[in-house]
Amino acid sequence: MSSGMRRGFLLSTTHTGRGGPALGSRVTPKKIAEIKIPCHPENQPEEAPAKGETTDDMTHLVLTVVPPSSPLLPDPDMYSALISFKTQKEKLLAIPGFPTSFTTPSPPVYRVQRAGGRFQGLGMFATQEVHIGDLIVRERALLITTQYVPPGPDGRPNIHAFDVAVHQQMSAPRRAMYLALSNIFPELPQTLGILNTNSLYIGALPGYNGACGGVFNDISRINHSCRPNAVFWWDLQSFSGQIRALAPIRPGEQIFITYIDMWPTRTVRQATLLKKYRFRCACGACTLTGAYAQYSDLRRAFIAMQLGDDLDGSTTDADLLAWAGNPALPDTMLVNAAELWLNWLLGEREMEERLSRVVFSRLCKAYAALEDEEAVKKYARQAAAYETAWTGSDGGWLAVAAAPQETAWWGLRRKARESNPSS
Ligand SMILES: C[S@@+](CC[C@H](N)C(=O)[O-])C[C@H]1O[C@@H](n2cnc3c(N)ncnc32)[C@H](O)[C@@H]1O
Known part of the structure; x- marks a missing residue:
């Protein structure tokens, strides 16, 4: 705009x-x-790279895990694989107390199950009544990555990093979760297809103001609606994503977020969803007819x-x-x-x-x-x-x-x- x-x-x-x-x-x-x-x-202003700081750095990506791997942190299921530039990694790990711990409702107030009807695959459903503002789930990502991927020797984006992150950095259970996610881009290498199907925008990481995305085990199962009843947001300090209710949700109701900007017309929204996510939206707003x-x-x-x-x-x-x-x-x-x-x-x-x-x-x-x-x-x-x-x-x-x-x-x-x- x-x-x-x-x-x-x-x-x-x-x-x-x-x-x-x-x-x-x-x-x-x-x-x-x-x-x-x-x-x-x-x-909050997005932090721009300091002058000269990221120029060299941005020729290649570095891989790490968050929290930093340590024998004192024995729970590999809580680790996120991180693909970033060196400056981002260093600035992130230098944040005092990073990453803070977090909690999620226990027992869970949702279930991931077959969505049925017009939806392919799975979706997230409430198992309890949820009110506006209530936390539904908070989760550390399986993978966090910058959107910009520097070119490899052939001049094309060097997507090798995704394979390394998934196959060499993730623990076996985390890798199995990642590879079980849906993939609507079978023509792409598998790790990239899954990334493109499931990643949610998390904004910038310190050190470079380009966009980053996150792939989650449960949050990435949430289907889209142009009339969502929940909202996703990312908390840098705890390195976790969370879903909160934007409308009252009854037990058994499906939880929806929006994948796209909601203000364009229905025709524009549908075209965007078809191109980016390969489905035709049939939400309440997209199925209105005539004057409505x-x-x-x-x-x-x-x-x-x-x-x-x-x-x-x-x-x-x-x-x-x-x-x-x-x-x-x-x-x-x-x-x-x-x-x-x-x-x-x-x-x-x-x-x-x-x-x-x-x-x-x-x-x-x-x-x-x-x-x-x-x-x-x-x-x-x-x-x-x-x-x-x-x-x-x-x-x-x-x-x-x-x-x-x-x-x-x-x-x-x-x-x-x-x-x-x-x-
Ligand atoms: C991030 S995944 C969501 C979870 C997915 N349903 C699954 O089984 O893992 C995104 C994909 O889910 C499907 N999807 C999401 N929202 C949808 C909707 N409103 N109608 C139809 N399919 C939808 C599309 O295939 C889309 O590419």
Whole structure:
């Protein structure tokens, strides 16, 4: 998306890192309360390679295992094979305490089983009721690799590293797990075909900002939906992937993540999935017909328009503050718009992290300005659940839900009316 697109009306939330809003001058209350309504956190910058550091390094890949092999760490089933550049390996292993330990729900709340119907092979299913934000599984990868593979002597990507990692570095049980994963690219060498079928994007590793992917024993069994009920994310510190619920899931229901961006139209999504994963998606959004299908495409296009703007840019709460401080403007002006956006996000099951956070933030600020305690509590609780799904912690939203009146936005409309009795 080009950053030159028109700035969307929803995007005027102050971005001050994980802190709260910087209130403008006109309606600043005397007492700035303790509880901040979270707003969009700054993105962690991907670490660019230091000048000259990776140039030589990037001519070849190095192989290692994480945690580093040690007789003191006897559990080979927890090791990830890592294919990276030397600088990445060194920076990773130099992180204090790396990798931290982690836990996953025990007994498991899911089962990997034959998916049946339109799905080839296996899928992941809930065995217990799961709520938004709940952890479903956390797992160390079988293999983590950079996407960029330097050329070998013949000038073609040197994919030999995948064979070495799988056949020489993995323990026998880990290798068996890897080789049992599905492979939709039989024309490729087996280790690469499995990688391309199953790897999930994990972002960059320290030392080089190129993309990396991870292959997992259970997480890679999750099928795709354009209306997913779960989200995958990667935690560098523990070197683990996790799946959390994005919607309530009942026992026996299949768990889905999205493999692709969700905002393109159905035609574009289907073409991408066919090309990259060789299946025709028949999810709830892809099987809509007629006006419903058009409406879904339209809502996703509007969501994309908002995302097209630079959400991390220097946006402010200026319009919220201008509304709060001007009693002549309708009370419902901003909440109506934000509720419409939230309904579109929920309707498409496209709870895009950055945009949803902005919407919840605006709803809570506007309802706090209107002194509508129940509405602030409702949206702050929802925001807490989604924030937990995206990050593993509620991000401060539960404090807002517990005491809306303690936020700096509380009562700004009334205060503005009191100081402008004529308007
Ligand atoms: C990462 S694997 C997912 C697990 C796979 N079903 C298995 O048995 O291991 C990706 C492959 O699963 C299948 N798949 C995933 N989502 C699907 C869907 N919504 N409909 C049909 N097939 C799907 C496709 O063959 C795709 O290439």
